[in-house]
Amino acid sequence: MKTLLLNKENVGSLISMKEVIGTVEQAYKAFSSGQVIQPAYTCLHFPPPRGEIDFKIGYCEANEIISMKTSSGGFPNNPTEHGVPSGMGTILLFDARTCALICVMDGSLVTGLRTGAAGAVSVKALARKDAKTIASIGTGNQARMQIRAIREVMTIDTIHAWSPHPQTLAQYKADIEREFGIPVVMARSKQDAVEQADILVTTTRGKGSLVEAAWVRPGTHIVAIGTDTQGKQELEPEIFRNAKIVNDSIAQCVEKGETWHPLHKNIISKHDIHAEIGEVLLGKKPGRESDDEITIFDSTGMAIQDNTTSHLIYRNAMASNTGTAFEFIQS
Amino acid sequence: MKTLLLNKENVGSLISMKEVIGTVEQAYKAFSSGQVIQPAYTCLHFPPPRGEIDFKIGYCEANEIISMKTSSGGFPNNPTEHGVPSGMGTILLFDARTCALICVMDGSLVTGLRTGAAGAVSVKALARKDAKTIASIGTGNQARMQIRAIREVMTIDTIHAWSPHPQTLAQYKADIEREFGIPVVMARSKQDAVEQADILVTTTRGKGSLVEAAWVRPGTHIVAIGTDTQGKQELEPEIFRNAKIVNDSIAQCVEKGETWHPLHKNIISKHDIHAEIGEVLLGKKPGRESDDEITIFDSTGMAIQDNTTSHLIYRNAMASNTGTAFEFIQS
Structure with a gap:
């Protein structure tokens, strides 16, 4: 054998x-x-x-x-x-x-590969068709992997990236521009990056609420990668209030994903979760329905x-x- | 690497x-x-x-x-x-x-090896020092493994073996006598086998209460191997009433070992479990204290x-x- x-x-x-x-x-x-x-x-x-x-x-x-x-x-x-x-x-x-x-x-x-691919799958299903600008909050390996994957499903015009560490940010810019030829703007603040975004990708270690609701423009698709266990957080829970919320696994996301936070604060109830991404892909539930919607894909990662x-x-x-x-x- | x-x-x-x-x-x-x-x-x-x-x-x-x-x-x-x-x-x-x-x-x-060894460890710690006769209820691979292990820690005089399948029993006798030179008596009934035992080893698939309390002589050490999940059983729960009960893991045995049955029937309470085998080996709890005790080692198997x-x-x-x-x- x-x-x-x-x-x-x-x-x-x-x-x-x-x-x-x-x-x-x-x-x-x-x-x-x-x-x-x-x-x-x-x-x-x-x-x-x-x-x-x-x-x-x-x-x-x-x-x-x-x-x-x-x-x-x-x-x-x-x-x-x-x-x-x-x-x-x-x-x-x-x-x-x-x-x-x-x-x-x-x-x-x-x-790394399958987590990168998760973001791209959600972009195909949920981002605006005319999306061309990405904000990347986080500039580590998974931030690079997200770009590697998303560029397979859309043409990326510009990336507005932010990191608390200037050196890491400069390295990310150099790497992405060399590898993919996509221009990276080193954002002066998180707000500056987020406000430019058609697609917002968060890939930090989830040490707190990094992105404020007021910064997120209508029509943004959010790929929330960093939060995969209790205690991690990347988004102000208020962002979920009027967004279309899609989970990889509802069971997992309500327990240890970004989705836990707005649930815990009673900003949303479980019924406000629109779908699992698989349901959207299968056509059982609609994906994006207007250019103004804010869509959130919460990825906790699955076996x-x-x-x-x-x-x-x-x-x-x-x-x-x-x-x-x-x-x-x-x- | x-x-x-x-x-x-x-x-x-x-x-x-x-x-x-x-x-x-x-x-x-x-x-x-x-x-x-x-x-x-x-x-x-x-x-x-x-x-x-x-x-x-x-x-x-x-x-x-x-x-x-x-x-x-x-x-x-x-x-x-x-x-x-x-x-x-x-x-x-x-x-x-x-x-x-x-x-x-x-x-x-x-x-197979570590489960065989488990029986032998319990024999060293809990069987009478003058034990020489084994009853084997079950004649499959693990029944053989128990003999292979127990003979490392004592001299086995005779094995009284029982199986519902005469052919399997004859094969067991032939194999054991050839491999270890220990005489095997093919018991006409479970009772016949058990009544001869200094040490009773049960290694069946746990399809029911096979050994009755009335058959077990004072001083017997029981090695209960077959029951490792809920629904399996080899011993009449009454056997536990006055026995010294030793588990591999109390947490595991009360949930899915032979020990579950007398607990479930209120024949014993959790306090009647004497020790984990490790506690006996460490000298924290006594092993056998008299030649008349019936000792039971319930082995569910541990990672x-x-x-x-x-x-x-x-x-x-x-x-x-x-x-x-x-x-x-x-x-």
Whole structure:
């Protein structure tokens, strides 16, 4: 019985962002069709200077794949003291018809890719068709990934970026302009950036309410990425009051997404959540209905995104004869 | 960064039952010293003819290892239709100081070994020193594993075995006599077997109350292995009334072990549970105190047994240069 092993380099070479966007769309549709089992995930926390490791399991009826992604993060001393990255990941894929282990792949890249793709999927479904300006609050890896993905689904004219750290901001500008040829304006304030936005992307560590309701223009689409656990926040809850709210998973977002905050403050009730993104993609619920609406996509991240993305990587590897076969059980 | 890969053959050659017994003792002690994190495990069930797959995660402070064991079972058509076993397993080991993946090993053998060792650990701690006769209710793989383990900690004179299937019973007798040279008496009834026992081992699928209280002689030590989820049962709950009850994990046994049944029938209360096996091994609670006591060890199985057992396999592999190194992340 052969198991395919894929290292980080293999994984990086085996999939394009365009493909990830397609497979994340499939994931959302499967999720909102009840074809997915995603048990609550397990997280182990360690005292500083160590971080955490979590285990996310997902089963998708459509592809008959069970995935288990483990990812760690927040080990700042790893590079200097142990010569390994501060966060790592591994994905196991099982054929759900037999539960045979068909693939073990490095998981470092998949989370970033599928989270980037999530933003692009929401832009396709919810942003104005004439959107051309992006405000990026946050300038780290995921901020770059969002641009990498969104440029696959629209033409980006300008990015207005903001970071509390001038050096990080300058680096982001240099990287984006070099890699994608999209001009980046280094905003003097968050307000300056947000007020320019057709699409507002927030990818910070969620340390507080960063974006005020008064700054958000009618017609803006908001991609809220940073908040994926209780305690994180990026948006003033008031923004939700008259917005069209779309979640990746309502169950997850009301518990630990950006959507928790306006619920907790009674600015909205659960009934004010318009849809899950999968319902919009399936045509069960409308997407954007006017050029004036403010739409919010709250992405908390789901195991099923890892499932379909890593399964596509596996299929591409098999098709191109990439990777190393290993027999854990001799046949 | 190197990850060690160990196939099933490697795993089988890398550890002796004596070592597993030692490491399971360490696991129990660590557990009852509060040095262990064992989150609730995740199980996915599939409709027949498919079975289930579960994911058990454990962290042990003493060895700084995080383990994740996935094991599947109940896929009867796997061998004929797909050419793979009806149940399989995989274990990942992470260095908890960095969360680096240090080992991926086949997990087919570890559950059987550590469960066998559990029985032997309890025999050392709780059986009469002059015990020499075993009754085995159940004659499958785990029944054999119990004998393989218990013979490491005592001299077995005779085994009185019972199975509802005469052919299975005859095969068990032939196998045990050939492999270990221990005479096996094929009991005409469960009662016949149990009445002979110094040590009673139950390893059935837990389909009902199989052993009656009236059959159990004073001084018997009972190793209750078969019941590890709600709905399974092997012993008449009345047996617990005057017995010294020892659990692997009280939290687990009261919820899904054999201990659940007498609790549910109000034959005992939670206060009547004498100890966790780790507390006995640590000397915090007494083991057997007289030759007349009936002692019961209820084993539901814990992730931490997989953790210490697979970590020992890993260490033995590193020491003997066994296995295949693979770089999931190139350094």
